[in-house]
Amino acid sequence: MSETDLEPSAAKDNSKPAHKIPLFGREFHMPRSRWLRVAIGVGLVVLGMFGFLPVLGFWMIPLGLLVLSYEFHTVRRQRRRFIVWREKRKRKV
Template identity: 60%
Template sequence: MSATEKTFGIDPASGRLKLGRVSLPMPRSRSGRIAVGGGLVAGGCLGFLPVLGFWMVPVGVAVLSHDLHPVRRARRRLSVWWRRRKG
């Protein structure tokens, strides 16, 4: 894998959400991505129920961060904090 290959986030060329080795199709429209991301975050808050899970929150934040600047900023700050903490 090259250093420039994106492994996290929405790939603008293919329009797919990449999470490491997993690649999922995403809507091309901004409102569609916001609806999917909001639905994932809302479903993740109900993670104690069967079928839904807490894994949905970070995936929803990744989808929302593509279109919403405040979410992108918060995700980036968390990413930098986590890297400094682990590194």
């Protein structure tokens, strides 16, 4: 038996795997296109600044930064620092 007989879907899809965002114990899939992920992240941050309006909310800013952290190392570094800080604080309590 060849690999294509065992896993037909893996043989057909040679592109990179989709990014996943772990959030509240669940994983959410992001689009495969880099420019679309950046556009979604920037859009969430910009629209989150209008959080005082109905429907939009300030919750969109951290979500947009989370999406952008998978594309830009400066945002990723800040996310990792926050996670380390939160874990250290959790251990103290």
